[in-house]
Amino acid sequence: MVVQHVLGLWRPEGDVAIPDSFWYVTWILLGLIVGSFLNAAIHRLPREGMTISHPKRSVCPKCDATLTWKENVPLFSWLLQRGRCRSCKAPIAWRYPLVEVITAALFFASAYVTGPPPSLLLAVRCVVLAGIVVATFVDFDFLEIPDEISIGGMFLAPLCAFLVPALHQETWIAQVLTGDEALATGGVDRVSSLIACFAGMAVGGGVLIGISWLGRLIYKRDAMGFGDVKLLAAAGGFIGPGGALLALLVASFAASLAGLGNVLRFLCLLRKRTRERGNGKPFRRSLAAARIAGRYLPFGPYLGIGIGVVLLAWKNVVERFFAY
Numbered sequence: 654m655v656v657q658h659v660l661g662l663w664r665p666e667g668d669v670a671i672p673d674s675f676w677y678v679t680w681i682l683l684g685l686i687v688g689s690f691l692n693a694a695i696h697r698l699p700r701e702g703m704t705i706s707h708p709k710r711s712v713c714p715k716c717d718a719t720l721t722w723k724e725n726v727p728l729f730s731w732l733l734q735r736g737r738c739r740s741c742k743a744p745i746a747w748r749y750p751l752v753e754v755i756t757a758a759l760f761f762a763s764a765y766v767t768g769p770p771p772s773l774l775l776a777v778r779c780v781v782l783a784g785i786v787v788a789t790f791v792d793f794d795f796l797e798i799p800d801e802i803s804i805g806g807m808f809l810a811p812l813c814a815f816l817v818p819a820l821h822q823e824t825w826i827a828q829v830l831t832g833d834e835a836l837a838t839g840g841v842d843r844v845s846s847l848i849a850c851f852a853g854m855a856v857g858g859g860v861l862i863g864i865s866w867l868g869r870l871i872y873k874r875d876a877m878g879f880g881d882v883k884l885l886a887a888a889g890g891f892i893g894p895g896g897a898l899l900a901l902l903v904a905s906f907a908a909s910l911a912g913l914g915n916v917l918r919f920l921c922l923l924r925k926r927t928r929e930r931g932n933g934k935p936f937r938r939s940l941a942a943a944r945i946a947g948r949y950l951p952f953g954p955y956l957g958i959g960i961g962v963v964l965l966a967w968k969n970v971v972e973r974f975f976a977y
């Protein structure tokens with residue numbers, strides 16, 4: 654394992670103790686840098702004729718000026734330029750620094766949960782979270798989840814499960830297959846982890862296919878996009894079958910809250926307009942209109958929140974939901 658060897662060289666061993674704070678700062682800075690690449694992915698993946706590597710350098714979407722490295726420093730360029738392009742002074746969306754800060758926060762959280770020194774488990778968690786950030790923001794903008802993320806994740810999951818069995822340390826199937834004795838000495842083994850991964854993909858994809866089938870039966874319309882199915886299938890490979898179901902539970906809860914907020918927002922807007930026009934439309938009709946307008950929410954972002962929460966705090970979530 655070349656990677657493990659290299660990581661081993663960085664690990665504090667013997668008398669060279671690297672303080673945790675050094676690693677935390679490293680992961681936060683790395684998160685900012687990765688976040689700026691994710692911005693490019695979010696912008697490019699759903700657009701025709703653009704790929705991660707083409708065009709080579711970032712340009713201002715308003716004036717097409719190629720950005721120099723000074724204008725491309727994550728977060729700090731945006732802050733120094735006060736959120737404006739240096740060439741044309743067009744405002745740069747606050748979404749860009751937001752994605753960078755979110756990614757940095759997620760990397761920090763991963764290090765906090767996994768342990769700050771570099772490890773393969775920490776790397777896998779960061780990669781999964783980075784994928785979720787891209788899926789979430791593309792889904793917000795285009796109501797679709799890029800296949801590069803969902804199908805890519807389905808291929809990556811078995812590979813990671815096999816190489817880093819610690820990924821499924823908390824997955825019940827993997828624990829049972831490994832057996833108590835081996836579990837106590839060496840943790841979950843590779844094959845058990847791989848089986849847990851496939852089970853997670855089957856359950857994650859299967860449960861959403863089931864829900865969408867039920868939805869079509871009852872409401873006669875598509876309640877669930879296939880992108881969501883692929884995303885939860887891929888996620889199941891990383892968080893196991895129980896994790897996938899838990900992620901869906903958290904996602905549904907978050908989406909209901911957001912949906913309710915959305916309906917209320919539309920309702921206030923409609924009532925305000927009704928008052929301004931003074932046509933006294935009944936409240937009941939405003940509510941019906943608001944419910945329709947508030948219904949169209951992408952589910953991917955909430956699924957992303959659920960997956961992220963389970964990936965980082967799976968034990969705590971289980972205790973919160975089921976302990977009482």
Ligand SMILES: [Zn+2]
Nearest residue numbers: 713716738741
């Ligand atoms: Zn510009």
